Amino acid sequence: MRIAILAAECAPVAKAGGLGDFVHGLGRALQAAGAHVEILLPDYDCLRHELIQDRQVLREDLPLTFAGQALRCRVSSGRVDGLDCRFFAPQSNAAYFARGAIYGEPDDALRFACYCRAALEWSRQCSGWPDILHCNDWQTGLVPVLLYEDYAPRGPDPVPDPGLDAVRVCYSLHNLGHQGWVEPNVLTAVGLDASRLMTPDRLGNSAGSSSANLMQGGIVFSNFVTTVSPRYAWEALRTEQGCGLQDVLARKQAQGRFAGVLNGIDWSTWNPRGDPLIAQPFDADRLALKAANTAALRARLRLQAVNKPLLAIVSRLDRQKGVDLIAHALVYTLAKKGQCVLLGSAQEPQIQARFERLRDAYQSHPDAHLELGFDEALAHQIYAGADFILVPSLYEPCGLTQMIAMRYGCVPVVRRVxxxxxxVFDANFCVKPPAERNGFVFDDAEPAELEFALDRAFGLWTDYPDQFKQLQINGMSIDHSWNGPAQDYLRIYRWLVGGDPLEEH
Known part of the structure; x- marks a missing residue:
């Protein structure tokens, strides 16, 4: 089976968040399972070029029409951690991907629309159509729309495009909070009929907005839609987490074409048995060796070497991640005679300033350390050395932090979203058997709920060390690698290949 994954990111060469890890992890696992995988990416000037092997230009002048102009696109190839990648650089005065950044440009919608057109033209003119186009988030939402509205043969005597009738589209939603609301001229730029598409059952909405919703278009025109966890799929249908897309997702579910597939983590990178970035390798059978990492972490961050529970936060500091609860947990942990470590930073100046004040207030505290930035090696050592990881998110489509932490015997304390x-399954209040319980969970985003979860966590650590150790072992025993999710996606792909072609909308 031939699979092309289209996305704005792919770790480690183009990563701004979890999407990059998803593309890299799923791509490698699909390849290991025997699929032929290609990653189609914009050719950003800020790619980590030193991590691309065998880089070469395949086409200097792939023709495409965009925004009324006849453009040429340079298409390059290379291998990233064993994955075959194609990089698209449209040659335009707008220099769409020579901005020194992946996101954050005022014309992001046009940039990624041009990328979508270029990637499809590459398939049509050069590489041939794959069995599966796996698209991700709003940046690739135009791909399934273009496939039906522009590439599918029409009229009484259609001229078939070899292989197009067999193409199926899987579309993954990583965060419904970012849907790609754009002006209709973006649709016109790729050659679509905006007036035809600006209806509630396509890319418009019933509220009469004049903007087009690229994510909604991707949902409507794709053959199958996934989210990055089963619970997030449920929330998207039934709660405000659907962000206005509840009805369109419900229609997809009624067709049997919507599901949540839990993400995995890179099992080789996050491996305490052989991690070169931690002080002392260990595993579930040698859990006592974790103490050496705790000692090393305390020494590195100048925390006092005492017998106290050590709570860690490794997170972006934004509202989604529950910054009010994070700040409260810092103060509460110290009041409960615990230790606390934070690694993270904020893009919002107000939030960054808040945590800078906290950092300064606790700068000489023997039980607290705030590191406002990101340090990959320190993140590994925190997971290896901490007793608990806190993830109090207001919403969390998947979350990798809690899975990584469990791999290192670091027990998660999380909000149930x-x-x-x-x-994460609560140590005290859970219908699962004790062998499957692995953390502490709270429901409401309120300080009292968080405090109750922390009290139970610290109490178990202090009073029942054997039970705490079993909780660590339970978490370390779970397979959160990409092997299982890759098999889930392969089942979806096989079902699609044997199913119906693109539908009219």
Missing amino acids: GGLADT
Whole structure:
């Protein structure tokens, strides 16, 4: 089976968040399972070029029409961590991907629309159509729309495009909070009929907005839609987490074409048995060796070497991640005679300033350390050395932090949302058997709820060390690798290949 994954990111060469990890992890697992995988990416000037092997230009002048202009696109190839990648650089005065950044440009919608057109033209003119086009988030939402509205043969005597009738589209939603609301001229730029598409059953909405919703278009025109966890799929249908897309997702579910597939983590990168970035390798059979990492972490961050529970936060500091609860947990943990470590930073100046004040206030505290930035090696050592990881998100489509932490015997304390609810099962209040319990969970985003979860966590650590150790072992025993999710996606792909072609909308 031939699979092309289209996305704005792919770790480690183009990563701004979890999407990059998804593309890299799923791509490698699909390839290991025997699929032929290609990653189709914009050719950003800020790619980590040193991580691309065998880089070469395949086409200097792939023709495409965009925004009324006849453009040429340079298409390059290379291998990233064993994955075959194609990089698209439209040659335009707008220099769409020579901006020094992946996101954040005022014309992001046009940039990614041009990328969508270029990737499809590459398939049509050069590489041939794959069996599966796996698209991701709003940046690739135009791909399934274009496939039906522009590429599918029409009229009384259609001229078939070899292989197009067999193409199926799987569309993954990583965060419904970012849907790609754009002006209709973006649709016109790729050659679509905006007036035809600006209806509630396509890319418009019933509220009469003049903007087009690229994510909604991707949902409507694709053959199958996934989210990155089963719980997030449920929330998208039944709660405000659907962000206005509840009805269109419900129609997809009624067709049997909507599901949540839990993400995995890179099992080789996050492996305490052989991690070169931690002080002392260990595993579930040698859990006592984790103490050396705790000692190393305390020494590195100048925390006092005492017998106290150590709570960690490794997170972006934004509202989604529950910054009010994070700040409260710092103060509360110290009041409960615990230790606390934070690694993260904020893009919003107000939030960054808040945590800078906290950092300064606790700068000489023997039980607290705030590192406002990101340090990959320190993140590994925190997971290896901490007793608990806190993830109090207001919403969390999947979440990787809690899975990584469990791999290192670091017990999660999380809010019951999204992928956190799918992966963390409370030590005290859970219908699962004790062998499957692996953390502490709270429901409401309120300080009292968080405090109750922390009290139970610290109490178990202090009073029942054997039970705490069993909780660590339970978490370390779970397979959160990409092997299982890759098999889930292969089942979806096989079902699609044997199913119906693109539908009229």
